[in-house]
Amino acid sequence: EVVVVWFRRDLRLEDNVAFYHAVQSGYPILPLFIFDKDILEQFSQVEDRRVQYIHEHIVKINDELKKYNSGILCYHSTVSQVFEQLTDNYLIKAVYSNEDYEPQAIQRDREVASFLQRKNIPFYQYKDHVIFRGGEILKQDGTAYQVYTPYAKKWRSLLTENHLFDYSVGLEKALFHHFQSDIISLEQLGYRSSENRKITNEIDLAIISTYDQYRDYPGIKGTSLLGTALRFGTISIRKCVRIALKENDVWLSELIWREFFSQIMYLYPTVEKHCFKSKYEGIKYRNNEEDFLAWCEGNTGYPLVDAGMRELNATGFMHNRVRMVVASFLVKHLLIDWRWGEAYFAQQLLDYDLASNNGNWQWVAGCGCDAAPYFRIFNPTEQAKKFDKDGSYMDKWVPEWRELYYRQPIVEHKFARERALEVFKEGLKEY
Numbered sequence: 001e002v003v004v005v006w007f008r009r010d011l012r013l014e015d016n017v018a019f020y021h022a023v024q025s026g027y028p029i030l031p032l033f034i035f036d037k038d039i040l041e042q043f044s045q046v047e048d049r050r051v052q053y054i055h056e057h058i059v060k061i062n063d064e065l066k067k068y069n070s071g072i073l074c075y076h077s078t079v080s081q082v083f084e085q086l087t088d089n090y091l092i093k094a095v096y097s098n099e100d101y102e103p104q105a106i107q108r109d110r111e112v113a114s115f116l117q118r119k120n121i122p123f124y125q126y127k128d129h130v131i132f133r134g135g136e137i138l139k140q141d142g143t144a145y146q147v148y149t150p151y152a153k154k155w156r157s158l159l160t161e162n163h164l165f166d167y168s169v170g171l172e173k174a175l176f177h178h179f180q181s182d183i184i185s186l187e188q189l190g191y192r193s194s195e196n197r198k199i200t201n202e203i204d205l206a207i208i209s210t211y212d213q214y215r216d217y218p219g220i221k222g223t224s225l226l227g228t229a230l231r232f233g234t235i236s237i238r239k240c241v242r243i244a245l246k247e248n249d250v251w252l253s254e255l256i257w258r259e260f261f262s263q264i265m266y267l268y269p270t271v272e273k274h275c276f277k278s279k280y281e282g283i284k285y286r287n288n289e290e291d292f293l294a295w296c297e298g299n300t301g302y303p304l305v306d307a308g309m310r311e312l313n314a315t316g317f318m319h320n321r322v323r324m325v326v327a328s329f330l331v332k333h334l335l336i337d338w339r340w341g342e343a344y345f346a347q348q349l350l351d352y353d354l355a356s357n358n359g360n361w362q363w364v365a366g367c368g369c370d371a372a373p374y375f376r377i378f379n380p381t382e383q384a385k386k387f388d389k390d391g392s393y394m395d396k397w398v399p400e401w402r403e404l405y406y407r408q409p410i411v412e413h414k415f416a417r418e419r420a421l422e423v424f425k426e427g428l429k430e431y
């Protein structure tokens with residue numbers, strides 16, 4: 001007899017709600033991870049830093065569990081096949097996992113739940129990835145917030161000690177199913193390893209405590225770099241919020257943005273493909289493929305835009321200020337559909353998260369909930385002067401930018417600005 005703990009976006013043993021409850025059950029725990037073939041098909045590159053990141057953390061959990069004569073049972077298969085096999089091989093008392101709010105994950109979990117129900121096996125799911133899930137923070141009239149500021153205010157007012165409980169359990173107190181697990185190698189999964197940079201799951205207190213002062217300057221290491229850890233759950237959100245409350249309120253407000261977009265995706269799943277504000281579907285984008293390629297490769301002639309895209313391509317990370325500038329440049333200056341940029345980020349970002357990426361792209365494009373007004377068009381040169389004053393960020397990624405004959409801008413700012421205003425105005429009128 002075992003209880004299964006199925007790890008997904010929560011790749012840690014510390015402060016993990018599902019794992020905590022499985023320990024409480026008193027049955028031997030069988031930890032499980034599935035390299036889901038249905039998901040991996042979408043990660044088409046052989047060097048995917050995210051698959052590698054997941055793999056590293058599965059190995060880490062396995063090494064930890066070896067000390068208790070156990071491990072993490074690891075499959076490379078489809079979810080339905082794995083559960084068929086597991087229920088044939090083990091007497092399963094229950095399956096424990098943490099909730100995942102992405103539309104495809106919700107569908108997958110529904111199918112697993114009904115399969116397990118047919119076998120009379122309870123499927124317990126817990127809130128672990130967020131402090132408040134979609135539907136918990138609602139307006140007086142019971143509807144969802146579509147604007148961040150009142151949402152954040154309500155979020156703060158509802159927060160209690162209970163939401164920040166530390167679910168860590170001493171592993172020596174847990175009962176594990178005894179077995180030895182050899183984790184499938186990255187190569188067997190069909191991937192090559194590359195250098196994984198810019199990822200941490202440690203909170204640097206010096207950075208958090210000065211976050212409000214330095215977060216906007218890409219040349220300075222002024223942000224936590226915890227996006228990937230939060231995405232894959234190698235750090236607990238409760239731990240981050242506990243620290244944010246003590247150290248820096250502005251950092252807390254960023255963690256609340258993450259929950260704001262998570263609830264939007266959960267409550268309005270059509271935003272995955274469509275503008276939140278439907279009249280923006282009327283914008284006639286130019287969608288020029290050559291311009292798009294120049295943007296992807298960091299060859300637009302605007303050094304801050306190029307630096308951002310080159311940083312992204314080289315490391316899988318881009319500073320938030322620069323993400324806003326490159327996204328605005330793509331949508332407004334080049335008049336390329338935000339969905340193209342969103343898809344490119346989804347492919348490249350280590351911290352890629354469906355809800356945050358989509359929410360931020362729609363914010364920049366003006367079509368999201370609580371979005372920037374369409375006539376707000378960043379001037380990439382002015383942004384560079386303001387946020388990379390000494391040019392150190394651009395020096396790092398585009399060393400040639402100071403040369404007099406640095407690449408011609410692919411589009412002149414003033415012209416692009418006026419063209420964008422015109423196209424947006426027309427598109428909104430016509431729809």
Ligand code: FAD
Pocket residue numbers: 215223224225226227228230254255257258259261318319320321323324327345349351352353354356357358360361364
């Ligand atoms: P910090 O500044 O230290 O913030 C801490 C955490 O708060 C982040 O790790 C993240 O989890 C959350 N956070 C911060 N800002 C935001 C925000 N604006 N929206 C939602 N959550 C936020 N963030 C992602 O996590 N995944 C994405 O795929 C993603 N795509 C983006 C696309 C665009 C066009 C833009 C403008 C922003 C995007 N962001 C995304 C938000 C933000 O840029 C990153 O979260 C941040 O740069 C990550 O760096 P950090 O970990 O050092 O964050």
